[in-house]
Amino acid sequence: xxxxxxxxxxxALAALALAGGAASAQDDTVRIALVVKALGIxxxxxxxxxxxxxxxxxxxVELIYxxxxxxxxxxxxxxxxxxxxxxxxxxxVSANDTDALVPALQRAMERGITVISxxxxxxxxxREMHLNPSSNALIGNMIIKLAADHLPxxxxxAILSASATATNQNTWIEEMNAxxxxxxGIEVVATVYGDDLADKSYREAQGLxxxxxxxxxxxxxxxxxxxxxxxxxxxxxxxxxxxxxxxGLPSEMAGAIESGASQSFAIWNPIDLGYSATMLAYALATDxxxxxxxxxxxxxxxxxxxxxxxxxxxxxxxxxYDASNIDEFxxxx
Amino acid sequence: MTDAxxxxxxxxxxxDRLEGPAARLAKRWEVLLLAVAVAIFVANSFASPYFLxxxxxxxxxFNFTEKAMIAFAMALLIIAGEIDLSVASILxxxxxxxxxxxxxxxxVPVLVLIGLGTxxxxxxxxxxxxxxxGLPSIVVTIGTMSLFRGISYIVLGDQAYxxxxxxxxxxxxxxxxxxxxxxxxxxxxxxxxxxxxxHRTNFGRAVYAIGNNPTGALxxxxxxxxxxxxxxxxxxxxxxxxxxxxxxxxxxxxxxIATGWELEVVTMVVLGxxxxxxxxxxxxxVVIAAFVMGLVTFGLxxxxxxxxxxxxxxxxxxxxxxxxxxxxGMWRRR
Numbered sequence: 001x002x003x004x005x006x007x008x009x010x011x012a013l014a015a016l017a018l019a020g021g022a023a024s025a026q027d028d029t030v031r032i033a034l035v036v037k038a039l040g041i042x043x044x045x046x047x048x049x050x051x052x053x054x055x056x057x058x059x060x061v062e063l064i065y066x067x068x069x070x071x072x073x074x075x076x077x078x079x080x081x082x083x084x085x086x087x088x089x090x091x092x093v094s095a096n097d098t099d100a101l102v103p104a105l106q107r108a109m110e111r112g113i114t115v116i117s118x119x120x121x122x123x124x125x126x127r128e129m130h131l132n133p134s135s136n137a138l139i140g141n142m143i144i145k146l147a148a149d150h151l152p153x154x155x156x157x158a159i160l161s162a163s164a165t166a167t168n169q170n171t172w173i174e175e176m177n178a179x180x181x182x183x184x185g186i187e188v189v190a191t192v193y194g195d196d197l198a199d200k201s202y203r204e205a206q207g208l209x210x211x212x213x214x215x216x217x218x219x220x221x222x223x224x225x226x227x228x229x230x231x232x233x234x235x236x237x238x239x240x241x242x243x244x245x246x247x248g249l250p251s252e253m254a255g256a257i258e259s260g261a262s263q264s265f266a267i268w269n270p271i272d273l274g275y276s277a278t279m280l281a282y283a284l285a286t287d288x289x290x291x292x293x294x295x296x297x298x299x300x301x302x303x304x305x306x307x308x309x310x311x312x313x314x315x316x317x318x319x320x321y322d323a324s325n326i327d328e329f330x331x332x333x
Numbered sequence: 334m335t336d337a338x339x340x341x342x343x344x345x346x347x348x349d350r351l352e353g354p355a356a357r358l359a360k361r362w363e364v365l366l367l368a369v370a371v372a373i374f375v376a377n378s379f380a381s382p383y384f385l386x387x388x389x390x391x392x393x394x395f396n397f398t399e400k401a402m403i404a405f406a407m408a409l410l411i412i413a414g415e416i417d418l419s420v421a422s423i424l425x426x427x428x429x430x431x432x433x434x435x436x437x438x439x440x441v442p443v444l445v446l447i448g449l450g451t452x453x454x455x456x457x458x459x460x461x462x463x464x465x466x467g468l469p470s471i472v473v474t475i476g477t478m479s480l481f482r483g484i485s486y487i488v489l490g491d492q493a494y495x496x497x498x499x500x501x502x503x504x505x506x507x508x509x510x511x512x513x514x515x516x517x518x519x520x521x522x523x524x525x526x527x528x529x530x531x532h533r534t535n536f537g538r539a540v541y542a543i544g545n546n547p548t549g550a551l552x553x554x555x556x557x558x559x560x561x562x563x564x565x566x567x568x569x570x571x572x573x574x575x576x577x578x579x580x581x582x583x584x585x586x587x588x589x590i591a592t593g594w595e596l597e598v599v600t601m602v603v604l605g606x607x608x609x610x611x612x613x614x615x616x617x618x619v620v621i622a623a624f625v626m627g628l629v630t631f632g633l634x635x636x637x638x639x640x641x642x643x644x645x646x647x648x649x650x651x652x653x654x655x656x657x658x659x660x661x662g663m664w665r666r667r
Contacts, residue, residue: 039639069640070592073583078396082634085389086381099495100583103506 035093036067043333047274054278073100080104090114090281102126114285118277128291133268135314140175146245147217154185155216162196162222201228220246230256250329269319362606366621377632391512397627398516399575404601405527406571414544414611415470417568421594422481427451427576429485432494432586449573456569460562485588494586505582528616544611
């Protein structure tokens with residue numbers, strides 16, 4: 001009897017200490033949960049690294065990096081439910097489904113938790129704001145700038161896109177055409193479509209080089225097309241003559257950078273993205289800023305984010321990858 | 334009974350069982366599992382200050398209610414010596430069918446009927462291949478696992494169906510009273526129905542008989558193929574029920590919906606004490622196993638244990654709970 005009482009007494013004390021510890025920790029630290037589509041994906045691991053950087057910089061932040069094992073909405077809801085139960089201060093989520101997370105996230109907001117989405121957004125009623133890695137205008141400008149930077153005397157460029165009906169690519173090409181005036185001497189000679197298939201993109205790139213012998217650059221605003229185009233340039237022995245650029249993944253493009261088929265390319269930087277999301281969540285959770293159309297919210301070393309009418313904002317220009325930093329990023333995503 | 338036989342029996346008493354009722358009860362799988370559940374519950378309450386909260390616990394039930402609904406039918410199927418690995422894919426296809434129907438502005442009852450009907454049809458397809466052509470169920474359902482989800486992927490690609498009528502959310506997001514959700518009530522009702530079917534009807538006896546000895550069952554007049562076909566219909570139907578609940582809860586359908594659930598359902602059934610080789614098992618065991626898995630995943634979730642580590646934990650739990658009684662027996666015999 002004495003033994004059991006001692007046991008129970010000890011356990012109760014431990015529970016009290018635990019509860020007390022958690023309560024006092026709650027008072028001064030801000031607990032921010034970074035919820036990703038699934039754990040074990042390089043892109044999100046890098047984002048978590050950036051988020052930790054932000055947490056260290058802020059000092060009083062406890063970062064919870066979490067997510068489901070599969071990229072399913074129901075898995076993310078389980079994770080969000082357990083975060084609501086823990087009464088975290090903020091949830092920053094890259095969503096597996098625009099609509100499915102809304103009820104769970106609304107419940108989180110009802111209980112005073114700051115909710116933002118980043119990378120892959122949640123419908124407006126399920127979050128306070130959304131952080132886009134970049135904007136269509138910035139991407140459109142970036143892809144032509146990447147080509148023009150290596151053509152000081154002007155030249156011929158061609159575009160290898162995904163499919164003719166791909167909304168993203170068409171918007172970016174439109175935005176690119178809008179700023180062509182800023183790049184005198186650069187002439188877009190053709191736009192072809194590889195349908196995001198490796199072999200078709202490869203043949204289209206070959207065709208471009210045969211049709212336009214003086215071609216200086218191929219811009220492929222798609223991660224499939226850019227790799228195929230780089231291989232076509234290598235196989236045609238035109239490394240140094242034709243520069244392949246656009247949007248691609250460092251892990252897939254490392255070879256093309258090494259061979260010289262591509263001088264540089266761009267994509268968002270996941271480290272900056274995780275960093276900014278954490279900074280924004282902190283600013284909102286501590287009431288230093290309010291998420292409303294037109295609001296300007298600080299995000300540390302990344303400057304400030306301006307929200308549009310849908311309470312969305314674009315973080316920055318796509319990040320440029322070249323021989324100087326490809327080794328650092330090729331293992332990440 | 335005459336006095337003479339009574340005296341006779343008393344003199345040469347041979348007990349039916351070697352142990353008393355208490356000892357037998359203590360060794361029952363369900364009791365062992367219940368002890369594990371209580372232990373996990375207590376451990377969770379000490380590990381996290383947020384665990385003992387009615388609403389949090391209510392949220393946690395959603396982690397297992399839908400899977401458990403499928404697990405009841407799966408338990409019967411496994412007891413009868415068959416298995417259905419296509420349940421999660423049936424769920425995805427049923428959800429896709431409901432999503433397609435929702436785009437045509439049909440009412441809630443029609444949506445539910447479409448979900449259940451799709452489940453039944455998939456179950457009938459599995460059942461026909463297994464009982465009609467005598468194919469092994471594990472092979473058939475591995476095939477239909479890819480087939481059913483494949484159709485969802487062809488229909489949806491990287492798109493999603495949304496726009497379900499507002500009344501449809503009642504199934505997955507509604508509450509019967511206070512913290513008791515509609516899903517939890519449905520879970521309890523289905524548990525009761527499956528308990529009666531398996532433990533109190535001739536059909537249930539036939540299921541056990543088939544699992545223990547299909548040939549013997551056939552020769553004793555049980556229509557083995559028909560019972561098995563009905564069991565495949567039931568797993569299909571329950572996948573349809575789970576599809577209604579999950580789709581209603583999410584309010585949207587993607588082809589990746591419920592990925593990997595077939596293994597979690599089988600884990601739940603085996604953890605519940607159902608012999609994977611057929612012939613034995615009980616519904617109360619599966620009910621407790623559902624709670625154990627729900628409590629474990631929710632408790633670990635509160636401690637922010639990553640999902641990958643959680644699966645390791647569930648795997649160890651499964652091996653542990655199954656191996657412990659055997660080890661105990663080996664140790665006793667020495």
